Amino acid sequence: MTDNITRLLDIMAKLRDPEGGCPWDLEQDFATIAPHTIEEAYEVADAILSGDMMAVKDELGDLLFQTVFYAQMGKERGLFDFDAIAGHIADKMIRRHPHVFGEVSVHTADDQVKHWEELKAKERAEKAAASGVPPSALDGITPGLPALTRAVKLQKRAARVGFDWTRADEILDKIEEEIGELRAEIKAATVEKTRVQDELGDLLFALVNLARRMDIDPETALRGTNHKFDRRFRHVEQALHAQRKKPETSTLDEMEALWVEAKRGERA
Numbered sequence: 549m550t551d552n553i554t555r556l557l558d559i560m561a562k563l564r565d566p567e568g569g570c571p572w573d574l575e576q577d578f579a580t581i582a583p584h585t586i587e588e589a590y591e592v593a594d595a596i597l598s599g600d601m602m603a604v605k606d607e608l609g610d611l612l613f614q615t616v617f618y619a620q621m622g623k624e625r626g627l628f629d630f631d632a633i634a635g636h637i638a639d640k641m642i643r644r645h646p647h648v649f650g651e652v653s654v655h656t657a658d659d660q661v662k663h664w665e666e667l668k669a670k671e672r673a674e675k676a677a678a679s680g681v682p683p684s685a686l687d688g689i690t691p692g693l694p695a696l697t698r699a700v701k702l703q704k705r706a707a708r709v710g711f712d713w714t715r716a717d718e719i720l721d722k723i724e725e726e727i728g729e730l731r732a733e734i735k736a737a738t739v740e741k742t743r744v745q746d747e748l749g750d751l752l753f754a755l756v757n758l759a760r761r762m763d764i765d766p767e768t769a770l771r772g773t774n775h776k777f778d779r780r781f782r783h784v785e786q787a788l789h790a791q792r793k794k795p796e797t798s799t800l801d802e803m804e805a806l807w808v809e810a811k812r813g814e815r816a
Contacts (some may be wrong), residue, residue: 556613557630578621585614597771643667665708686738687708696766699756719758726751777802 563573575652584728588611595603619630626764628636644667647654654660667686676683685705706712730747733739759766784806788798 553630557619560616564624571619576617576621578618581614581617581621585611587590593681593740593771597775639656646683693766696752696756696770699753700760700766703757703760713757713761716758719754719761723751723758725753726754780807780814783807783813788792 562568564575583810588607592604592611594609595607615633616630619628619633622633623629642649644664647660647663652663654663661815672687673683676687685708687754689701689705691698711760713722726747730744730751733744733747736743759769773810778787784803785795787806787809788794788803793802
């Protein structure tokens with residue numbers, strides 16, 4: 549290991565040392581650290597989206613520290629350490645890239661993706677055989693993924709066995725159908741929130757399917773729209789501040805006019 553990795557591991561061990569360590573770090577376990585890991589991964593994605601490579605380096609360090617934290621806790625329980633984690637992923641990468649480390653020939657990125665999925669399917673089948681449970685095309689998709697990301701993965705897996713639309717216009721028809729069903733639930737004499745929620749979920753799932761068909765990552769698309777909304781709304785607030793006004797004391801028409809102004813400024 550490099551000097552900096554060794555140094556980082558030593559720092560983590562010191563933080564978890566019952567004698568003189570950090571009280572907060574000592575209180576943590578796998579379950580309490582998991583939410584922080586998710587947050588750090590999103591911060592890496594946001595830094596990449598911003599284009600600030602120094603921020604990317606900083607956030608990647610924070611994400612690496614999460615792995616070091618787990619490794620230390622695993623070591624304390626006699627389960628694994630950082631070297632075991634690194635060795636395991638190294639073995640997996642070699643196993644899944646026989647065209648690089650073995651005799652298999654792969655000539656394009658698409659061929660590699662197909663071969664990769666075949667290898668993962670084989671691993672899932674072996675795991676299912678060991679458990680005695682019949683394998684499913686959906687095995688191995690983590691339930692805890694963000695909903696949009698999990699929807700994409702579920703749809704991709706189903707598509708591999710032929711359960712998929714082949715044209716975007718078919719999905720658009722489905723979206724219109726789901727919108728109609730959502731409208732009907734909202735207009736019902738007795739609006740049931742759970743039914744509206746169910747129909748809204750169906751609509752979102754159909755929209756994810758359209759994004760997948762158009763080769764667009766819905767998480768990335770929505771993240772971009774979130775940034776755009778943030779930017780434009782701040783323009784509205786700043787413009788109102790210049791007029792000595794606040795959003796809560798302004799009309800929707802006034803704010804909408806400033807929103808349009810922000811859009812035009814972006815296009816100029």
